[in-house]
Amino acid sequence: MEESLRTYKVVTYGCQMNVHDSERLSGLLEQAGYAKAVGDGDPDLVVFNTCAVRENADNKLYGNLGRLAPAKQANRGMQIAVGGCLAQKDRETIVRKAPWVDVVFGTHNIGHLPALLERAAVEREAQVEILESLETFPSTLPARRESAYAAWVAISVGCNNTCTFCIVPALRGKEEDRRPGDILAEVEALVAEGVVEVTLLGQNVNAYGSDLGDREAFGKLLRACGQVEGLERVRFTSPHPRDFTDDVIAAMAETPNAMHQLHMPLQSGSDRILKAMRRSYRQERFLGIIEKVRAAMPDAAISTDIIVGFPGESDEDFEQTLHVVREARFANAFTFQYSKRPGTPAAEMDDQIPKAVVQERYERLVALQEEISWEENKKQVGRRLEVLVAEGEGKKDDRTDRLSGRAPDNRLVHFTRPEGGVRPGDMVTVEISYAAPHHLLAEGPVLGVRRTRAGDAWEKRRAAPAAKPAGVMLGLPGIGVPAPAAVPGGDGCGTC
Numbered sequence: 001m002e003e004s005l006r007t008y009k010v011v012t013y014g015c016q017m018n019v020h021d022s023e024r025l026s027g028l029l030e031q032a033g034y035a036k037a038v039g040d041g042d043p044d045l046v047v048f049n050t051c052a053v054r055e056n057a058d059n060k061l062y063g064n065l066g067r068l069a070p071a072k073q074a075n076r077g078m079q080i081a082v083g084g085c086l087a088q089k090d091r092e093t094i095v096r097k098a099p100w101v102d103v104v105f106g107t108h109n110i111g112h113l114p115a116l117l118e119r120a121a122v123e124r125e126a127q128v129e130i131l132e133s134l135e136t137f138p139s140t141l142p143a144r145r146e147s148a149y150a151a152w153v154a155i156s157v158g159c160n161n162t163c164t165f166c167i168v169p170a171l172r173g174k175e176e177d178r179r180p181g182d183i184l185a186e187v188e189a190l191v192a193e194g195v196v197e198v199t200l201l202g203q204n205v206n207a208y209g210s211d212l213g214d215r216e217a218f219g220k221l222l223r224a225c226g227q228v229e230g231l232e233r234v235r236f237t238s239p240h241p242r243d244f245t246d247d248v249i250a251a252m253a254e255t256p257n258a259m260h261q262l263h264m265p266l267q268s269g270s271d272r273i274l275k276a277m278r279r280s281y282r283q284e285r286f287l288g289i290i291e292k293v294r295a296a297m298p299d300a301a302i303s304t305d306i307i308v309g310f311p312g313e314s315d316e317d318f319e320q321t322l323h324v325v326r327e328a329r330f331a332n333a334f335t336f337q338y339s340k341r342p343g344t345p346a347a348e349m350d351d352q353i354p355k356a357v358v359q360e361r362y363e364r365l366v367a368l369q370e371e372i373s374w375e376e377n378k379k380q381v382g383r384r385l386e387v388l389v390a391e392g393e394g395k396k397d398d399r400t401d402r403l404s405g406r407a408p409d410n411r412l413v414h415f416t417r418p419e420g421g422v423r424p425g426d427m428v429t430v431e432i433s434y435a436a437p438h439h440l441l442a443e444g445p446v447l448g449v450r451r452t453r454a455g456d457a458w459e460k461r462r463a464a465p466a467a468k469p470a471g472v473m474l475g476l477p478g479i480g481v482p483a484p485a486a487v488p489g490g491d492g493c494g495t496c
Contacts, residue, residue, distance in 0.1 A: 006044040007037035007289050013060065014051025016237060017172075018084055019120055020152040022049045024146035025083070025110055032114040036144070042071045045079045045117070051085035052167055053341065058077045065098040072100045074105055079103070079117055084109060088130060088171040089343065096124045106130035107172050132173075144466065148342055148461045149388070149425030149454035150197040151190045155183050155221065159203040160210065161240065164278050164345040165267075165307065165338070168203060175204065177211035180221055194457025196425065197233035197388060198225070206239035206248055219251040228253035233388065233408065234258050238265060238305075241281040245291050253296040260297040261410040264289065265305040266333075269324030270317035276349070283324055290328045301331040301376075301409035309338040309358030309366055311349035318361050325368055331376050331411065332438065333369045337362050377435035380411065384431050384447065385440075387413045391424035391458070404429075407440070415442040418449055425454030 006369050008029045012022040013443040025047055026036065037043035046068060065080065072078050081103035082094050088106040095101055102120040105113055108131040116127045145151055159166075187198055200221070202208060209217025225234045234257050239248075241264060252258045264286075268274050271282045293300050298392040306321060325333070337358045340347040387405040394404030394414050402414045403422065417431045422428060430442035 004031060005035040008034040008045040008047065009037045010047045010049060012049045013057060014053060014085070016152060016199070017154070017157075017203065018049050018051055018152055019146075020201055021084070021107075021110055023143040023145055023152070025049060025113060028111065028114055030144055042068075042075070044077065044080065045081070047081045047083065047113070050082060050084035051383075052085035052343075053090045054170060056157040058090070058385070061086060062097055063092075065101065066372065069098075070133065071101055073212050079120065081105065081113060081117065083107070083113070085168065085171045089167065091130050092128055095128060099126070102126055104128040104130070108132070132229060145392070147424075148194055148458040149452075150199070151195045152201045153186055153190070153198050154178070154201045155184060155205065156202040156211070160207065161204060161242075161280075162278050164276065164349075165310065165341065167341055167343045170473040172203060175211055177200075177206060177217075178210055179212075180217065180224065183221065184224055184228070187225060187231065190322070191230045192229055194425070194453045194460075196231065196452055196454040197235070198231065200225075200234070200236040202236075202238075203234045204238070204240045204243065206245075207243045210243075215245070215246050219245070219247040222248070222251040222258050223255050225259050231257055232452075235261060237263050239263070240265070241279075241286050241289055246292065249292055249296050252293075254304050255339075258409050259410065260300040260362055261302075261408070262293060262300060263303045263305075266321075266324060266328075267305060268310060268313070268317065269306050269321035270313070271320075273313055274316050276312060277307075277346075281319065287327055299409065301411060302328065303334070304328070304330050304331045305334045305336070307336050307338050307364065308362045309353040311338070311346055311353065312351040313338075313353055313361075318365075322365065322368060325365070325372065329372055329376060330369065331409070332373050333365075335362065335365055335369065337375060374435065377411070377437065377440060379435075380407075380432045380440055381435050384429060385413065385442075386450075387415065387428050387430055387442075389422055389424050389426050389428060389455075412439040416445060416447040420449065422446075422449050422450075423455035423456045426451050436486065439452075 010022045010025050034045065048061060048064065050061055061082070068080060072080060079099065079102040082101055083105045085107060087094060087104050091104065094104050103126065105114065105115045105116060109129055112129060114131055120127045156175050156177045158175040159169045160175045161169060190198060205258060206218045206223065209215055222234065225231060244264070252260065266286060267277055267279055269283050274282055293302065338353070360460050385407045387407055389403055389405040393412060394402060397403055401417050403417050404412060404414045405428070407413050412432065418428065426476055428446050429448035431444055432440045433443040434441040449479060
């Protein structure tokens with residue numbers, strides 16, 4: 001009788017880069033003979049892909065590890081692995097606090113996971129392997145893409161900035177850029193598989209080219225993506241104001257499939273606080289970029305990240321942040337209360353702001369941004385938009401008989417389910433009838449449905465029986481993961 005495949009689950013915390021890394025981890029495991037777990041039972045392998053930027057990231061990890069301890073005790077063949085930024089930072093601490101963990105691996109050696117799991121099983125002891133520099137660019141590894149119609153494409157890894165609140169550069173290393181030809185080859189391969197939307201991904205995505213000696217490389221890459229036949233939408237995240245140049249704005253405006261959507265992290269509107277953060281721009285520079293983007297693309301939807309309560313932030317500093325929010329009129333903002341991150345310079349700064357003060361400022365900021373988001377969304381009422389139908393975007397879709405998707409500017413749109421049916425990856429034309437702060441509604445009938453290769457790909461994937469993965473079984477004794485959820489922005493740089 002054929003041996004059943006060992007099942008796996010990957011639990012992802014943090015940024016888009018982690019979500020993309022988790023797709024690579026899933027691809028590696030399936031190539032090694034694992035099958036993605038379905039249902040509520042414990043899988044044979046659980047992999048935690050961690051983040052060191054989010055608040056209480058370590059508490060969340062150790063809490064989940066603790067909940068798995070009884071399952072591991074009951075099934076000695078079960079394996080648990082911890083990777084990502086927190087693993088890179090804490091290393092042996094994880095095994096000391098949770099001795100039932102089998103493998104700890106870092107951000108630079110995700111390709112070693114299958115071998116480390118096998119070694120842990122054979123040697124019956126935890127394997128801790130943390131490399132200090134990148135060995136293999138993650139995009140060269142196999143991937144199990146979560147979406148049939150949209151894909152992340154990493155163009156660089158690492159970051160050369162030294163923001164005082166962020167530990168990412170210490171954990172992911174200096175920026176390393178992929179060759180443009182390799183990136184475009186991946187994009188073309190994805191489009192051939194049915195993908196119609198790609199998001200170019202980097203810790204500081206528009207610094208792309210600094211490792212290649214070409215300051216205009218990112219704008220050139222955007223334009224090159226515009227030449228890929230069948231690619232309908234190109235996005236990127238997250239840029240840094242320091243490196244956001246006029247040639248990139250021109251490339252966005254002049255490339256037909258480059259979406260008029262921009263996530264531009266502000267962090268603070270105060271020049272004094274920006275200096276303390278080591279953010280190499282000031283309020284005037286930031287607002288100048290917004291003005292240029294809107295001049296070139298009046299319909300652009302701009303979002304941001306903001307940290308409230310950075311050490312030393314005065315009432316006047318906070319008022320400067322509110323001023324920028326009013327002037328920039330962001331479509332939405334990911335707002336965070338500052339909290340100490342061990343290992344960052346900001347954690348050791350004097351004049352940490354009392355929690356009550358931070359909370360009060362945070363609530364004022366959120367209220368202001370909610371008001372602006374609603375006003376900006378109301379401007380969409382009456383417009384006809386082509387929406388890329390998505391899977392899992394609308395939590396109430398089943399109850400409301402609606403479907404959901406993304407407009408070209410990335411606004412979330414809920415629309416009436418068409419009578420003829422429509423698939424994730426297809427395009428629908430709708431007229432917006434109502435706006436809320438965080439979404440748009442098209443309550444009338446769908447005006448048009450365009451079936452796409454992406455919808456075909458989604459349908460084919462859904463209909464395909466679970467195939468036995470390529471590769472050989474690892475011969476592990478026996479056992480036991482979540483669909484990754486991106487959290488845009490972060491209490492750090494744009495991507496983390």
